[in-house]
Every structure is written in structure tokens, then in C-alpha cells.
Amino acid sequence: MRNAVSAVLTALACLLLPCGALAVWASHGLADTGRYVGTMAPLAGDPDVRDAVADAVGDGVVRELGAEGSPALGSFLREAVRSFTHTEAYRTAWEAGNRAVHDAVLHAVRDDRAAPGPVTVDLAPVAAEVKARLVADRVPFARNIPVEHREVAVVPARDVPGLRKGYQVLDTAALWLPLSAVALAVAGVAVAKCRRRALTATGLGTALGGALLGVAVVVGRHLTLADLPERIHRPAAGAVYDALTAGLRTASWLLVALGAGTALLSWLAGHRHRLPGRRRAQASDGTAPAPPAPPPRARV
Template structure:
């Protein structure tokens, strides 16, 4: 009977290792990507990212130059406008309107990750362009008044390339906090069924660390797949910055779980060794 319970405990520990990265992903999908405020907060630092600023400035400049004929001065006007937009992107006004744009785009991101729509998920830069035009006009930048304020979109992801990942994401979001709760219950059950508690705690700590490693591997693989499938007109540096920022919480979680797992495992191992020594001394025959 003891052997059977130990086998069950071992199986539960393996499940803990496998469910640890899925639990982190489930909480992330529910609390950050599935929540508007969480999504906006996650995207907010990107307003100061040079790659994102350059991608937004390039998209606005390209759209403006489609409707402006500068003749021999066209390239000079283009460079001036691009530099002016990049400069504006470093202001508080840009950061405020960036949050507004991301709040509006959140529903599209949710639908792109959880539905069968095959449209590209994009952000409408019209509020950014309107603010840029107003600011550049106040600063006396030439031709600023000719910048068209229309629906200019920048692609976030291609939803038709998500495939199975969309179904996995939707399932994880529905699981929410119940998946980590289940993982904790499995870990507790493994500990209760084990005959050697200290050794089981050590193994559980290593299982958590293994789960953290699996999470980091999944993030790295996911980044490669996401960037490889981008259409040619999407800035890879900006897309990489978006992916890194959105998954930064997961990355930090992975580090914490890794080190906590190793610390718990090491402490349990030391405690087990110490108790073994104490028990061996207690069982030793008393000197004559």
C-alpha cells in the first residue's frame, strides 16, 4: 500500500511540474491580457520604447506623405516630419494618448486571440495623429497643417496565423485562477500521500523549478514563432518589444518560481539530512 501511495505521489509531482507554467499562463491571460486595465498597464511602458516610437512615427509619416506632394523637397519634408513625430513621442502628451489608443485596441486584441476571425489585429493611430498634428502646428513645424487625420492602423498581430495558440489561450483564460489552485491542491496531495515528507518537499521544489524552466522555454519559442510569421510591412523590432513587454510579467514569474523552488528544495534536503543524523544518533546503542 505504501508503495502504491508513493507512486501516486510521484505522478502528482510530475503533474505539478507540467501545470506550473500553464498556471502562470492562465493567470496572465485572465488578469493581464483579458483585463483592459491590465492590458493598458502592460502596454504603457512601450510609449517610451525607441523601436515602438520609430514604428509609430514611420507609419504616421508614410500616411502623411501619401497625400502630400513636396516636389523636390519631398524627402526633406519626410525626414523633418519623421523627426518631429519621433520627438513628440517622447512627451507626456504622447504617453497619455498612447494609453487611450491601447484601451480602444484591447477588445480587438481579445477577439483576435480568442475568436476564429482571420483579420489582422491592429491599433488605430488616429488619436495619436490628431495630437501630433496639433502639437507640431503649435511648434511651427512646416506643413504640419497638411497632415491628414484619418484611420491609420498599425498591425499588432496577424490573427489568422495563431492557429492552435488561439485555442490554448482561450482555454487558459477560461481556467483563470482555478488552474493554479488545482496545482497547489495536487502538490498538497502529493505531500500527504508521501511516506518521506522531507524528500517529497525537495522533489516538489525541483518540480516547481522545472515548471519555471518550461515556462521560459515556452516564452522563447512563442517569441520566435510570433516574429517569424509577421508580414513584411510590420517592424520586427517594435513587434519584439511588444511581445517582450506583454510577457514581462510571465518572465518575472518564471524567475521567482525558479528560485523559490530551488530554495525550498535545498532547505528541505538540508532538513532531511539533519533529521536523519538526529534519528541515527537516537537509535545508536548507549555506551557501556
């Protein structure tokens, strides 16, 4: 009965560990604005991301100016936008835009009293930072760039309640899942009749859970990119996915290393303690080793 209870507790602990790592990553990794902006900042120099931004912004500028019927003007505008993505002003706009979007989404999912509706972002602060960068770089006519307040929807209104509920669940799970996993693991080892075997099983289960978490990250990347429409640049989306899940991959490797190391140390400790028992068993079977030679007699 003790072994059965220990097996159940150990299995539950090994299942909760990767789930807890996922909840902690989502709640404290993605929900921290500074960490999120720092993760996304290097992507401003990624060629795939630059091409995706240039195509999206270039198409938007062409539509705004009504230049769809003029291929020459459309090509000129797209090339101008593409060259802009290689400047410091673009990096400033990239970081300011990511910060503004993250702040808006985080405020919407954390504040239950927020007015129902889509999550919107005001582009005026982003435009002001870009304008200041261009003025500092002495770009002609940069001072004449208008800074207008324009609200852009980043999350539809129908998706806000689901995001808010999911964030609340993850925020609670990030605290209780790791604590529950550790408590169950300790209880499983304490209840077991052979604690060394229970510790070895816990280590192996932890390593298996970490490996499954790494597999889930890879499968999630494939499914995420497969669901994207063809017009969206999948290499750029893959670069963003890899940047955001870097901490999750690190957590999976840490679980694998911690579990495998614990299981190995426990097995080595048990193997070492079994060696004297084998010698005693050989002695009881009549195959004891030869007695030591008597000390030599002293000559007078």
C-alpha cells in the same frame, strides 16, 4: 502503491503550475486595459519603436498625399513625422491609440453577441487627444486640424473567432489550473509514504517547471521575431515582446525560487533528523562514544 500515486500527482502538479502561470498572465495581464496601456507607455520613448512608427506613419502620409514621385517632398514628410515622435503629442497619441486598440479587441473577444466582421478602431478620439495636446502646446494651425471618424481594421474577420475561443479557454484555465496544481501537490504529499521526500520532489519539480517557463519565453521571442517579414522592424517588435512578457518572466523566477527554497528546507529538515539515528546506529554496533567522566568527589 502510495509512492507511485504520489509521484503521479506530483508530476501533474508540477506540469500544471507553469501552464497556470501562463494562463493567469494572458487572462489578467494582457486582458486588463489599464495594465496593458501602462506596460506599453514607456515604449513611446524607445528609439527602435519610434523609428518603426516614424517609418510606418511616414510611408502612409507619403502615399496619402501622392508624393511617391517627389523624393524631396517624401523626405521632408518623413523627417517631419520623425521629429513629431519626440514630442509630448506623440506620447499622447501612442497611449490613446493603444487604449483604443485594446478596448476594441477586448470587446470583440468578450462579447459573443458582437456582429461578425473585422475588429475596427475609430481614429477620431485619438485625433482629438492629439489635437488638444498640440493646442495646449501652442502649435501653429493646431486648431485647424480636422477630427474625422475613420474606421481602421486592426484584426481581420477570419481571426476573430479563433481569438474569441482562445480567450474563453484562457479565462477558464486561469482560474482552475492554479487551483488544480495546488490541490494535486497537497494530495501528492499527503499520500506519500515519506512525505518529506514527496515535498522535496514537489519543490524540485516546481523549480524545473519555472525554468521551463522561462525557456519557453525565450524560445517564443525567437520564433515570434523569426516569423516577422523583413520590412517590419524586428528590434521594435522585440522591445514590445519584452515589455509584454515581463510579468511572465517574473512568474518563472518566482516559481524557481519557491520550488528551490522548498526543496532545500525539506532536505535540511530531513538531514537534521537523521543525525540522532546515526548515533543510535553506532551505539548498537559497539562503537558508542565514551561515557561521560564521573563527577569529582568532594573532599571532606
